[in-house]
Amino acid sequence: MSKLDVGTLGEYIREQRNAAQMSLRQLAKSAGVSNPYLSQVERGLRNPSAEILTQIASALRISAETLYVRAGLLEAHDASGVRTAIARDSSLTERQRRAMLEIYSAFVAENAAEHDPVTPTDVSEDTTNRTKEDHDGNHP
Amino acid sequence: MSKLDVGTLGEYIREQRNAAQMSLRQLAKSAGVSNPYLSQVERGLRNPSAEILTQIASALRISAETLYVRAGLLEAHDASGVRTAIARDSSLTERQRRAMLEIYSAFVAENAAEHDPVTPTDVSEDTTNRTKEDHDGNHP
DNA sequence: CCTGGCTGCTTGCAATTGCAAACACTCTGT
DNA sequence: ACAGAGTGTTTGCAATTGCAAGCAGCCAGG
Numbered sequence: 001m002s003k004l005d006v007g008t009l010g011e012y013i014r015e016q017r018n019a020a021q022m023s024l025r026q027l028a029k030s031a032g033v034s035n036p037y038l039s040q041v042e043r044g045l046r047n048p049s050a051e052i053l054t055q056i057a058s059a060l061r062i063s064a065e066t067l068y069v070r071a072g073l074l075e076a077h078d079a080s081g082v083r084t085a086i087a088r089d090s091s092l093t094e095r096q097r098r099a100m101l102e103i104y105s106a107f108v109a110e111n112a113a114e115h116d117p118v119t120p121t122d123v124s125e126d127t128t129n130r131t132k133e134d135h136d137g138n139h140p
Numbered sequence: 141m142s143k144l145d146v147g148t149l150g151e152y153i154r155e156q157r158n159a160a161q162m163s164l165r166q167l168a169k170s171a172g173v174s175n176p177y178l179s180q181v182e183r184g185l186r187n188p189s190a191e192i193l194t195q196i197a198s199a200l201r202i203s204a205e206t207l208y209v210r211a212g213l214l215e216a217h218d219a220s221g222v223r224t225a226i227a228r229d230s231s232l233t234e235r236q237r238r239a240m241l242e243i244y245s246a247f248v249a250e251n252a253a254e255h256d257p258v259t260p261t262d263v264s265e266d267t268t269n270r271t272k273e274d275h276d277g278n279h280p
Numbered sequence: 281c282c283t284g285g286c287t288g289c290t291t292g293c294a295a296t297t298g299c300a301a302a303c304a305c306t307c308t309g310t
Numbered sequence: 311a312c313a314g315a316g317t318g319t320t321t322g323c324a325a326t327t328g329c330a331a332g333c334a335g336c337c338a339g340g
Contacts, residue, residue, distance in 0.1 A: 023316080023317065023318090024317075024318060024319095025316090025317080025318090033298075033299085034298065034299045034300075035299095036298085036299070036300085036301095036318090036319070036320075036321090037297080037298050037299065039318060039319060040298090040319090040320095042318095043319090046296090046297070046298080047189075047191070047296085047297080048297080048298090049187075049189050049190060049297070049298090049327090050189065050190030050193065050208070050211070050213045051187075051213065052297090052298080053190065053213075054213055054214070064213070064214055064215070065205075065214065068190070068208070068214070071190070073190045073191065073193075074194070074204055074205060074208070075204065081225060082222070082225045082226055082229050082240075084225075085221040085224075085225035085226075086222055086225075087202070087206070088203045088205050088206060088221065089206075089221065089222050090205070090206045090209040090210065091248060091251060092247060092248075092251075093251065094155065094156070094159060096250075096251075099243075100240070100243065100244065100247070103239075103240065103243065104240065107232055107233075107236040107239075107240070108231055108232075110236075111231060111232075111233065111236075163286080163288085164287075164289095165286090165287085165288085173328075173329085174329045174330075175288080175289095175329095176288090176289070176290075176291090176328085176329070176331095177327080177328050177329065179288060179289060179290095180290095180328090183289090186326090186327075186328085187326085187327085188327080188328090189297090189327070189328090192327090192328080
């Protein structure tokens with residue numbers, strides 16, 4: 001499932017390439033991929049690996065992130081949200097990440113208790129099952 | 141060039157899988173990939189496509205971005221996202237806000253200090269999860 | 281003991297990626 | 311007109327991904 005939207009990905013790459021006024025061969029060479037393959041990718045008949053995508057992004061001087069989003073490989077940025085920010089921060093070790101999430105939850109619960117002692121909110125983590133896909137439960 | 145760091149990627153995935161207390165087959169099924177392939181990925185002898193990575197990330201309930209960074213497919217972009225998110229969070233008291241920022245800084249400094257060239261997978265003491273006796277059974 | 285269930289790992293094999301070579305077409309210049 | 315240099319596209323083919331089936335080891339409990 002979660003079929004990649006190769007079509008719009010290819011369109012986007014071609015669009016960016018045209019915007020940069022590069023020929024297919026120029027971009028291909030600069031990105032270190034073959035011209036025919038790039039052609040096929042742009043027309044959506046090939047599903048390029050992430051490695052190729054990064055090379056293309058680099059050659060196009062665009063963010064690899066946006067390219068991934070376009071390819072459907074990455075969720076669009078949620079922007080703010082402490083939990084998502086922590087979850088996304090790759091400079092933290094897993095232990096640290098969990099610690100920070102726990103602390104944050106504790107703080108939020110603490111505040112909720114002060115204002116409205118009836119809801120202990122969600123310090124207890126998700127032992128309950130979540131049927132829907134849920135990446136992060138945050139919204140300040 | 142742009143050699144993918146499949147080694148640490150695999151380690152990271154396995155680390156996360158163990159942290160989630162899932163068996164290889166469980167994760168494989170949940171991620172929609174085959175068990176043997178996941179095994180090979182975890183041991184760093186296969187270079188999984190981005191599509192597979194997203195599926196694994198989703199099944200592990202971790203950020204796909206983190207996984208990409210770990211795989212060397214994405215630059216670790218600033219990480220100051222955590223600080224701004226904390227700064228903007230209106231549900232925190234000022235004291236809590238400063239505490240979290242301080243903790244975060246401490247964590248980052250801690251990691252910078254260690255600067256371990258090899259496996260930073262240091263899960264030596266973990267109060268939250270209990271990794272069962274890890275009897276290493278493989279030796280290339 | 282040994283059957284069943286669990287863990288992860290190895291082995292062929294189909295499908296796909298990604299490339300080198302060659303094709304078709306449009307301009308430009310001589 | 312024709313050679314030459316651009317453009318993007320098609321065509322086989324090596325290398326790789328990713329999988330189904332099978333293998334080996336470790337525990338519980340008839």
